[in-house]
Amino acid sequence: MVYAPKIIRTAVAAMFFVAGLCFASWASRIATIQQKLNLSDAALGGVLFALPVGLMISLPLSGWAVTKIGSRKVLAAAISTYGLMLVTLGAVTEVYQLVLCLILFGISSNAANISVNTQAVATEGLYSKPIMASFHGVWSLAGFVGASIGTFMIGKGVLPAPHFAIIAAITIITVIVSWRYLHNDHTPASTGPAFVMPDKSLITLGLIAFCSMVVEGAMFDWSVIYFKKIILAEKGWIGAGYTACMCTMASGRFVADRFAARFGLRRTLQVSGTLSAIGLLIAVLFPSLLTAIIGFMFVGAGISSVVPMVYSAAGKSTTMQPGAAIAAVSTIAFIGFLIGPPVIGFLAGAFTLRASFSFLAVMAVAVVVLSTKAKV
The missing domain is CATH 1.20.1250.20 (MFS general substrate transporter like domains)
Known part of the structure; x- marks a missing residue:
């Protein structure tokens, strides 16, 4: 039926x-x-x-x-x-x-x-x-x-x-x-065959998701610490950045489809990376409570649509079946989610926590660059 x-x-x-x-x-x-x-x-x-x-x-x-x-x-x-x-x-x-x-x-x-x-x-x-x-x-x-x-x-x-x-x-x-x-x-x-080497277009999609997931993983694990050590927020406000990021990430996913329908997948990914980069730079360059909250809101909006859009594009692959294509892209993306938090910890130890968040801004810019080259 x-x-x-x-x-x-x-x-x-x-x-x-x-x-x-x-x-x-x-x-x-x-x-x-x-x-x-x-x-x-x-x-x-x-x-x-x-x-x-x-x-x-x-x-x-x-x-x-x-x-x-x-x-x-x-x-x-x-x-x-x-x-x-x-x-x-x-x-x-x-x-x-x-x-x-x-x-x-x-x-x-x-x-x-x-x-x-x-x-x-x-x-x-x-x-x-x-x-x-x-x-x-x-x-x-x-x-x-x-x-x-x-x-x-x-x-x-x-x-x-x-x-x-x-x-x-x-x-x-x-x-x-x-x-x-x-x-x-x-x-x-x-x-058909379940295991096929992903083609260049799928690898590019995976790298876009990888860069965004580096940012997302770091925001999950380090946003509270950033507000505590860099923003010097009072106890009741140390979770404000995390909350702001999660709220705009959730709400952004309900408007991303409409934006993609009007402007296309490539433009959506480019805007997403740009929002994340801007938000991170605001939080790094202007480390006060209000500006950091605003910055983290931009980051949440930026990371909200990248993975869904990448999965959508991967599922339409002409070289792999949907489940295998999504699994291939997800594998690359998940590595980013795993290594993001420890990389931030390493950079924070070698330099400063603000410097490590600047690295996240570079990852967000990479989303923009890779999206420009992606076949979507």
């Missing part, structure tokens, strides 16, 4: 929402689990590295699975596993259990990411305008909802296990309801 594009879009958006809800729910209870297992900050940092390990393991496997099995089946299995692994994270009693569960959580997270973006590319094909960024906006919105639920649960003294069980139930129910409306993309055409 063929469903209306709006129904399919709603089903795919629901998958993005529960994916964001699972991740935010975990993030909201990290401190609780740290206390439960009596982990030091250093030990926690080592344990949390298990999550990106799982993500990296999953990258090639997810592209292969989406190509061979179809994104609908992979998405349903991955999202359901994502929710169930969340429950196990809340129930762990030993550190080794947490490490193992985080690896599996990372694997299911990335499988969900590749497959849901493949579904989004197929859904975008039903429309005469870009809609990819709005899906990522739903993911960001779910992040705020998940964080709010987590705060409520903590305030009420609810343990992580029952909290996560509720989120898992919501996730699995959403999968069951949405299943019939998702794209059934397991066709004879999808039985």
Whole structure:
């Protein structure tokens, strides 16, 4: 049965929402689990590295699975596993259990990411305008909802296990309801080679996402520290930059599609990189509370649309199937997300934190330059 594009879009958006809800729910209870297992900050940092390990393991496997099995089946299995692994994270009693569960959580997270973006590319094909960024906006919105639920649960003294069980139930129910409306993309055409060397255009797209993800990863991990050490913000304001960045990143994703429809993908990427560069330079050159908040707002708006637009372009590749193309680009991009925070730490140690944020501005300018050369 063929469903209306709006129904399919709603089903795919629901998958993005529960994916964001699972991740935010975990993030909201990290401190609780740290206390439960009596982990030091250093030990926690080592344990949390298990999550990106799982993500990296999953990258090639997810592209292969989406190509061979179809994104609908992979998405349903991955999202359901994502929710169930969340429950196990809340129930762990030993550190080794947490490490193992985080690896599996990372694997299911990335499988969900590749497959849901493949579904989004197929859904975008039903429309005469870009809609990819709005899906990522739903993911960001779910992040705020998940964080709010987590705060409520903590305030009420609810343990992580029952909290996560509720989120898992919501996730699995959403999968069951949405299943019939998702794209059934397991066709004879999808039985071609899953592993193909990305062509120059896909590598360029990956590098654009890489540069933007370096900035995004650094903003996640270093924005609070920047406000504390450079802006010298009072205790109640040290999170203002992070909040400002996240708010404009989420809202920017809901307007990026309209902008791309009017001005094109290349111009959207160029403007995105320019906004990030301007915002970072404002924060570096004028390190006061108000100007830094404004600068971080520009950065959030700048990074909001890059990854969704790159995924959209990759999913339309003529040399690779959508799932494999998105996996290839995602692999390059994710490396940027991983190395961004430690690179900033290294540069801050060798020079200053302001100098390291100047490096982020260079990465933002690279987005502009690469976008000019990209075939989009």
